[in-house]
Amino acid sequence: MSVNPRLTRRRFIKGVIYSGAAAMSGAGVYLANAQSRPAAAVERLISINVNGRTRRVDVLPQETLAHTLRYKLELTGTKLGCNRGECGACTVLVDDVTHYACSMLTHSVKQRSVTTIEGLQSADGQLHVVQQAFLDELGPQCGFCTPGQVLATVALLKSNPRPTRDQARDALAGNLCRCGAYDHYLNGVMRASGQLS
Amino acid sequence: MSYMHIGKDFTPPCAQGKITGAARYAEDFRREGMVFARLLTSPVPSGMVRDIDVSEALRMDGVVGILTAEDLPAAPRPGVPALSNELTYVGQPILAIAAISEQIAENALERVRMNIERRPFVVDPLDSLVEGGPNAYPEGNVMMRGENGMELRSLKWTRQAVEDFRAGREPAAEFTTEWSYGDLEAGFAESTVIVEEPFVTAGYPHHSLEPRTCMAYWENGRCYFHGSLQSQSAANAPLSRMLGIELDQLVFINETTGGGFGSRIGPYPFMSIAGYLSRKVNRPVQVRITREEEFFIGSARSGMQGWIKVGVKPDGKVAAVDVIIVNDGGSSGSGSGSSSAGAISVSYQPTAMRFRGASVFTNTTPRGAQRGPGQNEMHAILAPVMDKAARQLGMDRVEFRRINAPDHNSLVEANQGPVTSAYMREAIDMGAQMFDWQAKINQPRRNGSKVIGIGVGEGYHAAGNNGFDGIVRIGPDGKVYLHTGVGNLGTYSYAATVRAAAEVLQCSWENCEIVRGNSDLGLPHSSGQGGSNTIFTHTRTNYVAAMDAVAKMKEIAAAELGGSPDDFSIDGTRVFKTATPAEGLTYAEAAQRAIALGGKFSGAEYPEDINDLTKLAVQKIAGTGLVGVAKDNLEKNGTAPGLAIAFAEVELDLDTGKYEIRDYTAVAECGTVVHPKGLSHGMNGGGVWGFGMAGFERHVYDPQNGLPANVGLYQSKPPTFLDVPRAMHTAAVNLPDPQSPFGARGIGEPAMGCAAAAIMSALTDALDGHLFNRTPVTPDMIIEHVAQNTYNNKSLKINTF
Amino acid sequence: MPSHDVMPDIELYQPVQVEDALDLASRLAERGWLLGGGQDTYGWLKDRNKSPEAMIDLNGIEALRGIRETASGLEIGALTTLTEVATNPLIQASYSLLSDAAVKVASPQIRNVGTVGGNLVQDVRCWYYRRGLSCYRAGGNLCYADTPQGMNREHAIFGASRCVAVTPSDTAPALVALDASMVIRSTSGERVVPAADFFVGPNVDIRHTTVLQPGEILTAVRIPNTWANATFYFEKVADRNVWDFALVSIAVAMRESGGVIQDSRFVAGAVQCTPRRLEAVEAAVRGKARGEATAMSIGTLASNGAEPLTHNGFKMHLVDNLAKRALLA
Ligand SMILES: Cc1cc2nc3c(=O)[nH]c(=O)nc-3n(C[C@H](O)[C@H](O)[C@H](O)COP(=O)(O)OP(=O)(O)OC[C@H]3O[C@@H](n4cnc5c(N)ncnc54)[C@H](O)[C@@H]3O)c2cc1C
Ligand code: SF4
């Protein structure tokens, strides 16, 4: 077993280091709120890498990544369908691997890079190939599960650029679609992988 | 008929936002100073809250306010109050707490103290119906007509009647609703085959993927409300009434809705919490609800407990159907028995029919419309019953359905009214051929522990309404602005229906812009978009509005260029003299003239018969272009039926009770296809819902304490990627309905019913004709059946297996 | 029923060395909560039905991760994710029973973070208990499931002892079948417990499903090469094919030679509080060839002695059928 070189030499990190008001970041509305936050809930200023940018943000010890993204970084493309690992609407990529953002702590992604649906388009606004394929196939119905479906597909195609329809089903299985748009999403996957034109 | 837009695929403008994350749902809006509210919900199935003590919660740092039932106008009883001290189901909201963070609001919930006086409760309708059984409300268990209109009454059956009913015998009992047509006795007398069965279908939650979060704030006496409804414009009148304000004091914003399936047809009482609380604390308030709360207050399908008797003549014609349905109405008492029975009258056209039923209150979640409420579960039960009749007649199951299928001359539902059109036989033939029915039923069926079942089932729902309004506006820039009050719930029908206006105006799609999502933008009154209605209803409203715009352009052109309006034509960019096309005006010029002319041309005047909301809308946009506005007064005579037929091949493993759907083919009979991709979405999505109904989804309540067992998604079990077929095949008959300007009707609900029915039929087929008479059929039931412990001689129940 | 889904205020420790984690675990004892992938934990905390004061996040401890070959088999760090277990070539090559089981857990995203340690130590899924009712397992004095009216379709058919909850883990039966052992550390040292003894029923400890004591950390799972490359069979029957817990699962390892089964392990999941060795089946198939005849010969041996509740009698047939299928595959 090798030691992860990215890990710091610090013996351990205690999650309750108080960060003063001066260190607050994030949208204005939350700044205002944070100042009157009771002593019980203590946030800590951390840096996380989201969509290629380093974001400094005050985070509670028990705060989920979905909460940080949606309420502190204004990245509302990450949806909360259940907040319990039962639907996949909150799927994001952490180091290119699918994760339920509702079921992981923001404090656990400090050394890793997070990709949300907002991070897929290129700088000039061009759609990611998966997004374009999902658009062409009209993947979504209500769209609430769609960011998760797109990200699950992006992750799949990174590790398996030409999946079979069955492999695609397995890879997207952790993304529930209440509208039942499964067939259209699979068509999207096949199109994105160049197997459907 | 060949059209520019109708029947063509296109990319709905909201799709890009959905795949980039930019689409905004109610929960995605933020507002300076916004606070977060959470609900305190009932721990008991029935009781009264006495002495609430919120002082400790209010003292907490960061808590900004509390809303209780006393802060809201008194709600009708029995009903679905937003907040209540009278508790009638576990999970009923009692109060809401607003705080500067969700964390604090949740912490504060734990500091509320209250005493609850418990009352008797009941989770099964028959347990309430039986003599001596508890009632969900102290006064009664059913709504019945009394001296003061409908009132709560106690309906009781003898023990014997309940036992008979459960066992599949006609009970000697009293009902709250009845209808019949034809001579039932004569029908059974001419029948050579009679099938009589008990049945039970489970209720279950909608669980749209987006929880019904709301956000509201007040500015200059107006309430800005971000909500999540199926329809945009069906919100305004009822929601403003709920908030106690005038129609023009409400700005309803609903750009995207994360599914509805019937649970978001109109504003639901819960919505008033955000409005009242934000007024009370004078800050924007977001009420995000949890998945569990979505189970509690997000509505659910009503379960059915029933008995059916079907008589069939030697030629295969269904002569008589007698059906009794007791609905589990939950705490709202809403059941759909009459619609269930109505569906039989459509799909099998019995010569005589009778329905008797009662919807019984139970201390379970409030019920409401859910995708084909009544019709779909009825078809799921009916398919194997009709299969049994066909089998006893020695007739092919598809042939049997063909013989009984509705057509243009059919009479339907309780009132035996006409249909606008029906091409069910065409649908059946098309589906049987696509599926290759003959080959499928003749293939070898057994392979080790696996056995193949082939099924067929139908779906029906009334799929079209009339009387709503349309607005189109041609801007001075020549662009066509398609104003719609149709919501964006995932069907793309908001976009599909405005294309009817683009079609009439013959303009390119690129030159059109859809105006929607915010009532301040001037949006016409629209239907609630329940029950497959949108396509029929709103192609009509868009048609009449666009026809009005065309007429106005021609009038303007005639006034300017001479001649009569009839001498003019349009081509999508110009209105011109038909004889001398060079003489004309561009749409832009016509719009500029309209603004200058004012009056009806610019929207300064409008027809008297349009809805108040539409009037407000026209006032908002008056003077900004040529305004076409009209109420749909087109002829509609009869029910516009949405029909579907589905075929399924399942491979059932007798060892495990699990099955795989190897083939699924469904054909829609929804008139002209307006938007092919939208249709395949509707058919596939409906199919997935049907698989859920047939195989997985159900309420589970503990009769000992009234607790629901399946509040989460993993317990409610909506089908996943791996529970549906690898590929689904859908098609449409695509023949026009004469009473729709473009021939289109809807299909959302039948798409589900046919799937559930086809699966149930296939399971029965796989098991040598065994009827479960139950939805869902789960692996344990199949295993028990194979082990020869049949489920049917156990007492069937709605919520408790 | 207040419905929460935001975790309450709690401390978070993120040690990077085992020693520090052990220190914390021993110091905090019951007040601390070990955190693997958190996929079981967060539900408890969001519901506020368990209220530890601090989480000890083990994910930063690299020494607890990874899969390696040892002289006598394989060692899997307790923090190794289920995805790694499911896709690891060593496991797939010689102990595919475990990878076949791991891939059936929950959903891809849960497997991407869920750890093998967490999967083994996760608490039961009895819905009454999860709703926060004060039943026996929660320290109260009644069981809601084991009553004539209890909604107990998912509950136990064996081993009732006040509590009738079943083991939820998909990997546990596989590890019992593979004769794995659990490496447990605390500040006072290390102990190695055979998988079969690691899981405990309510008759032994009604509050916990394993022998782990406060202050102890499961650091690794050792798989001996006893069953390497044996004939394996894993099957999980659940309502839906994603997310859902097993109604019944079976993990079977068979050592064959000369066309007959020399020795075997038949272990059923979700029929009692711990993975259940079907010893009667193992004895009956010894010396017989796999196939139809042997499959039929075991009859109802797997379910013998079961005491079903109102709604779970089907599990008897299911466990019998699954045992047979293992012999037919
Ligand atoms: C929707 C859903 C569906 C699920 N479906 C399944 C399923 O089908 N099959 C299945 O098997 N499971 C299922 N699970 C349960 C479970 O969450 C996962 O299986 C996962 O493996 C748990 O691992 P974890 O590391 O995330 O656990 P954690 O939540 O981190 O830990 C679980 C428990 O183990 C303890 N623990 C963790 N690591 C150690 C250690 N090293 N030493 C001592 N104690 C430790 C924790 O303190 C905690 O009590 C499901 C969970 C959810 C939310
Ligand atoms: S089965 Fe166990 S966990 Fe469930 S209610 Fe009974 S004692 Fe509690």
Ligand code: FES
């Ligand atoms: S919101 Fe995270 S899995 Fe549902």
Ligand code: FES
């Ligand atoms: S598109 Fe609505 S949930 Fe998937």
